[in-house]
Amino acid sequence: MSHAPGAQSRLSASRLTEARLPGVAVPAALVAAADRFGGQPQGEHLVGDLVLRNGRAERLEAATVPPRRLVLPKLTEPHVHLDKCHTIYRMDGVGGGLEDAISAQALDRETWTADDIRARAGRGLGELLAAGCSAVRSHVDWGSGRDPAQAPLAWDILRELAQDASDAVIVQRAALTGADRMADIGYARACAARVAQSGGVLGSFVLNQPGRKEGIANIFRVAEDMGLALDFHVDEGLAPGLDGLEMIADAALATRFGGPVLCGHACSLMNRSDKDVRRIAEKLARAEISVVALPTTNLYLQGRNNGTPDRRGLTRIHELAAAGVNVVLGADNVRDAFCPLGSHDPLATLSLAVLAGHLDPPFGDHLPMITTGARRALGLAPVTVDGAAIGDLQLFDALSVTDILGSRSAPRPLTDDLPGASV
Template sequence: MAGFPPIPAGGTILLHRASVPAALLEGDHGPADADGLALMEIGIAGGRIAHLRPAAAMPPDGAVDLDGGQVWPLPVEPHAHLDKGHILPRAPNPDGSFGSAIAAVAEDRRANWTAEDIRRRFSFALRCAEAYGTAGIRTHLDSDGAQAAVTWPVFAELREAWRGRVALQGVALISIDGYATPEGEALAARVAEAGGLLGGISNFPGATPEALEAALDALFRLADRHGLDIDLHVDESVDPSAATLGPVARAAIRHRFHGRVTCGHCCSLSVQEPGTVDRVMDLVAEAGITVVSLPVVNGYLQDRAPGRTPRLRGVTPLHELRARGIPVLLGGDNCRDPFHAYGDHDMIEVFTDAVRIGHLDKPFGDWPAAVTAGPAALLGMADHGRIRPGAPADLLLFRARRMDELLARRRGERIVLRGGEPAPTELPDHRELDDLFPRGG
């Protein structure tokens, strides 16, 4: 069976007939096809992209002929939970619901989240992500009470250890009313010290509009004081009365906030009245907020009840938000924990599922940027997410040529190039974590 042609080691490669999403190319790329792909030649030298031009009719001497196989920049994950991943064998979700997920994680955190436990699972997740070619990950970190003092040092240690392989960003995750307390102030100082972001859940129990506004004011003041960006979990519910996205946008506007604000989920926007949705989207656009959608996990958790088929899928209005000029990114969220039993930290799988769920294929247009250039910009990885001369040759090579080939075959053949060198793509075995689960789980 034909596979990839041999890729020379040494960092000097000439890729002939590479199909690249035109949305991820800078410079002259000639016409794109119906899938938004342009046929390119990519020259790599010294670990960087040396040149980029439309593919010639005949392969240049010494070229690696990809025969139309796609080439993407390495993807970037804008929203993960690497501290709670891979606990499922010891923390099952009895009914798959959102409420049960919160309870199961809280119990597991209380009983098991030592530094070593987090380090083991977090490292496992990073090895999966690395094998799939991920260049960077923004992860939320449960930061309630004493947990912050355990988790953040492990995060900082792993961020250093993985620098140059998978870039990491951390976001504090608490209920946002906590920022109006001395403990919240201390957390903000800790996060600033660690170079992280402030975040949390904007829907908290018993929140009146006044209490929500006060909590948001405390959050934005702390972010402003420490010069931190904000990344929130917003309206992760298909109850239309979950309506904190508008207040978050108004708070960003009211505080004339200079940092970047990201809102994840925004599920209830999918079930609110059209007039309300329009008004909220106007505010989100005015506030300059980036929306991160997590379609797979929304589908897993939302509208779930025993013996009943879900009707509401909780996916935020991706197309409508983007039509307003609001940056919309796609993330994987949870893997093998009570919030999502599955997942393996593969952003191409996230893209594949999101295309199917959100109808992102007519046309594909620049949706590939939602897992590459968009998150790279959000994480401040200016050198990543696009294919352009001078950028590091951090590339994902697929045998798949057309988008239907890429999306048809889950985890099809791929090569990861990091700095122009083929990188290992072997996945860690789930058995490696067995000792974390008493009696085999």
């Protein structure tokens, strides 16, 4: 996987003293200082000619031509499973809920080889790059063997793929092990030490396991000791009584944990009363825990009955956001036992979330869920258009956010339209 041409373009563009990109629209939600950035307000956008100085977007000046291009920062994918993706083609008749998917995927995993994982995960990463992503977090199943310090085969293969693509994308790996196993402090320390040694994120699956509360406490303890970020698959279901999300918030507050924490799924909030949701959301906001909604997989797996589902498999996006929680969006599973469809494209995820979660216009207001907010959820500094390096921005041949959500426009680098910026 080579990205040398893109790297050369960015290096050449960075040498530009000043350049102008005429006729662009920038979503106002992705501008940190609109009063200094300039541009003419036009609906949810600021329009004008984009002035670039010393390789960075400096300001918008009065448009010399009508806007015909949309400028966005690169996208962020906070939750995928590159170790599992693109396996559905070899599964016969897979369907059903979460437990069925876990069983089917475990059976397929027995056939995995290094070449198989490399080909599938490499394909998935290539799709994320083509969609315009510059930061990705992929979970890797961990703990199928007895030795908690033994990394699975996919762990090192993803590291190799990340190194090969390091000029174009940040790839974070999150080890995904059961909260019940982490209840053993010896196991938790050994697992966390191996994850820390390889620059990973400590993750855990929290559902209704016995010992999950002790497991969560150990996870925070070892993560604090080793300086690890945390990522939880939590309450991925609509059964009554799931309580992992509040346990995680309580543990974060009790330990005053300083690292970033991201919680995925949290579907069971749909079962809770408004009073409960407000209480839990307030704790999440106070602990600065981000929540990633995963509409594709959760719509497919959750709320199953003998007929047409009548419940959405989503978390409480609106209520969490209203309480000040950083809510973001992820693709989750792509064409595997957990979701036979899906795509590695944050814009497609946002488009589905708009429909499933009633995220009403202006659609630009939701872009932070796959850009600035998503980066913050991964512990990365947000990138807004104003002040961004040319290589951190991209162009869409579209007039509005509505256009790119409805048409799946492909992004391209700013250097395509900057004379003298490429080699």
